[in-house]
Amino acid sequence: MQKSTIQFLLINCFLAIVLVSCGSVTKNYTPKKLDKTTIEVPYFSDSKTDYVYKTNITVYGHEMSGIFIAKKINDTTHRVVFTTEFGNKLMDFEISENNFKVNSIVSELDRKILINTLEEDFRLLLKNKYLIQEQFENEENNIYKSSDGKRDNYLFFSKKDQKLEKVARSSKTKDKITITFTLENDIFAKKVVILHQNIKLKIELNYFKSE
């Protein structure tokens, strides 16, 4: 009897520790009454704009650079191309909420795990409409939660100027991907950083004006 009580307590303590240490991603935020149910993100949504960025990718200590090009080609789909500075195309994708097509990829980069990772990253980067279920706040941000299958996307708006600064894609307990935006103006990001938390991958995009 006594032994099983101790065991029970131990298990409970263990569970308590696990639950505390893996607390929900929202544990430091204060819930708030929902003030909107949809949010549109304008940063990559203009079909007339060629979104062209100089790109640096750091993956497990290795660096590579090139040019990231995105363009909205119809209501649902973006074309995404990555080239070297010389102009050779390294990959060419078409991506929408539900579809993903590889138009071309050089054999050196043709790895399922890489393509799947980029698919998730670019889909999140280019996503322009979110349905909101919950709202939170912390000191600097109003935070909106949008469920997306097994994951949740959190949109961080600065309280100061009401601009979307960050999108975090999370499991129940951890951020998996964060995208931070530095804005040129209300509808255009001059710098974007895509950072993975569970693998050592960082993608940095810096807009450049073609002359």
Added chain:
Amino acid sequence: MKTKLYIFLFLLNIGNFSIFAQEQKMTAAEIAQFKEDVNIVAKKIKSLSTDFIQYKHLDFLSKDIETSGKMFFKEPALLSWQYKKPYNYSIIFKNGKILINDEGKKSAVDIGNSKIFGRINKLIVGSVSGNMFDDKEFIISYFKLKGQNLAKFIPKDATLKKYIKQIELTFDKEEATVVQVKLLESSDDYTRIVLKNKVINAKIDDSVFTN
């Protein structure tokens, strides 16, 4: 109505005619003369510096992506390709190494005996000097333009062909030097590089080839 149709057909005809006149196949004698002219000049080239403007054309973009800078070549195989606008990025081919300077961030890749990079190096030097009439490597066709000559190279090597469908070199007729390089990718997107202010055999400081 009928007159309009005639005018239309007439214009169409002129259009066709001018396209035809723009690119006319060389005769065997003209090919021989052209190759000799280019080879004589290419043999004299011990060093070369030139400004360049690169236009990356992707069919789905509304505008070509324009970058520009300077290129230096020194015998036997020193090559420096420097982008100055809109960003600073340089790539140097030197003693079996590729040296990259990306906005001050330096890196080096040992290409050693890498066949593909050896080929690329030879290709770039060949493209700029014009001396790449190698029938073993390429299927070559020759055309006359107004004041210019045009040579089209289709790679025979399967690996190279995956990256470059065709290379087109445009030569100034008088000087027999390259004024434009066009690299066509498999999907008909291309990179067009215009060479300007070319200086042959001027002294080039070695610092140009250090990172």
